[in-house]
Amino acid sequence: MPLIQITEKLWVSPQPGVDEFPCFHDQGFETLINVRPDGEDAEQPGNAKEKDAAHHAGMDYAFIPVAASSITEADVRAFQKTLGEADGKVLAHCKSGTRAVLLHLIGEVLDGRMKPGDVAAFGKSHGFDVSGAEKWLSRHHQMRPEVKGFFDPRTWSVQYVVSDSATGKCAIIDPVLDFDEKSGATATKNADAILDYVEAKGLEVEWILDTHPHADHFSAARYIRSKTAAPTAIGERVVDVQELWKGIYNWQSLPTDGSQWDKLFAHDEEFTVGSIKGRVMFSPGHTLASITYFIGNAAFVHDTIFQPDSGTARADFPGGNAFELWKSIQTILALPDETRLFTGHDYQPEGRQPKWESTVGQQKRENKHIAGQDAASFVKVRTERDKTLPMPKLILHSLQVNIRGGRLPEPEENGKRYLKIPLDALEGAPW
Structure with a gap:
């Protein structure tokens, strides 16, 4: 040899x-x-x-x-x-x-x-x-934008800094606020690593973008806003998610108008990152409010399509729907084959190292839940698989933070913050 x-x-x-x-x-x-x-x-x-x-x-x-x-x-x-x-x-x-x-x-x-x-x-x-x-x-x-991924092994999440080298402007997508459910401790290690990168590269944060309210980690959007003064944004259907979870938490005082973000994007609305044009595409199915950010030749799909060897996101959360997920996936796959796709999680199948970038063409050829499927077969496979999956361990912790744009609960009279966990709220989920 x-x-x-x-x-x-x-x-x-x-x-x-x-x-x-x-x-x-x-x-x-x-x-x-x-x-x-x-x-x-x-x-x-x-x-x-x-x-x-x-x-x-x-x-x-x-x-x-x-x-x-x-x-x-x-x-x-x-x-x-x-x-x-x-x-x-x-x-x-x-x-x-x-x-x-x-x-x-x-x-x-x-x-x-x-x-x-x-x-x-x-x-x-x-x-x-x-x-x-x-x-x-x-x-x-020749690629625009430049994309830097940050992988969080605790939650298998990928966070992004999306930048325009011509102007030095950037967007931060789906930043993670660290949380340890065993001790109740919070930290800003992930977010600070992103901010250190931004500073080292001499970038100016123009947007802090959420793809949807996450069910498996806390959002650091509010924290990064406090450090950069950049506006936060999410899709306008977040109000439907707020209304849904307001009932689950019995949270009568929760505003459900999306006012926790600085900007609510409509479907097909355009924006810019520096000199690079961006567009918002609604991608419901995983949640009611999921969106894809299409920036330059890159699309940020988060919990819609994973790497080809992992398949697609689940559709059994409150407000999820497997057929809507299939339709959203088809909209994404209608983009040019060379479009870069960046996912929001990687669960490292077979113990491989983390990966988060693919292309539309690669997904059409290789994704194990998409290639060779039609709507009916996809819904069948997705629904049967979802029935076997336990709920994310942080779903009830994180949604009460993330439907408020990453705001932690307000301190009570003793100066401590408290999460509210409803019991038996997600009936039928496997343990």
């Missing part, structure tokens, strides 16, 4: 057999990275067998499956993170080793350690055709 050294720490190889893993450990490799998706051919061992064999041989293991035509920056950053955290030598493989080299080279250029013009010569000197990296970098240079 040829092992090709790329850096002082990184080697790449074609597909190895699992029987070779102990030899890799004997040669000083402490981490194995598999960047090959399962099912490419009948001969490959696959993620599960490789993980077991690596651990049995005494090596750490990471699964970052990519196709050369659909590498995203999240894949590149996951590769870099695994490499950076490894204590010793790292071996990365795909079928031939090329994709591992592409991930490395793209990261080197993005971080300024290599010039784009040096990529081809580097690849040739190591025996690889790296034209895929050159094409990726060319496309990336």
Whole structure:
């Protein structure tokens, strides 16, 4: 098995057999990275067998499956993170080793350690055709907007800074306020990381955008507004969600006019992020108020479509509807095939590293809940699956914060804030 050294720490190889893993450990490799998706051919061992064999041989293991035509920056950053955290030598493989080299080279250029013009010569000197990296970098240079994702492993949520490099303006989408349900503690670690990035990049926050009131984490929209003075916004049908949950919480004093946000967007309403045009598309089904933000060549779909190996969002929350979700998905998939799609969660199936970017074309071809389905079959699959899913552990905690634009309950006379949890409010949900 040829092992090709790329850096002082990184080697790449074609597909190895699992029987070779102990030899890799004997040669000083402490981490194995598999960047090959399962099912490419009948001969490959696959993620599960490789993980077991690596651990049995005494090596750490990471699964970052990519196709050369659909590498995203999240894949590149996951590769870099695994490499950076490894204590010793790292071996990365795909079928031939090329994709591992592409991930490395793209990261080197993005971080300024290599010039784009040096990529081809580097690849040739190591025996690889790296034209895929050159094409990726060319496309990336032309992309508008620039999108930075922030993954929160506690809630599997992805938050975004969407920026216009021409003007330095940006929007923050679906920021997370940290909450520990065991202790009742709140924190701003996620939000502060976003604000640190904004400051480091010299950006000006123009919008704080919610796609819908979330059921699995608190929104940090209010906190970020207090730090930036940027306006908050959400779709105008949030008033229907407020009315629904007002009844569930028996919250008679709750205003249900959406006044907790600075702006309520109508369907098809346009806005801008710097010089980049944006448009709002209603995407109900997961909730009554779900919307998609279409900014430049990027669409932020949150809990509508997940990564292709995860499928689609559930539709059994109060106000959800599987058929409406199908119709919303079809509207999103009517966008041009090259449109970038950014989801709001990633649950890391098969233990792979987090991913949050795909394209319309990729979703149509590969999404396990969409490809080959019609409305009736989708509704059947979605409904049957939803019946097996327990409610999110924070749904009753988070909605009373998120239907108020991220405002925590007001302090009581002792200075403490209290959440109100209705009992037996969501009957029929599996435990």
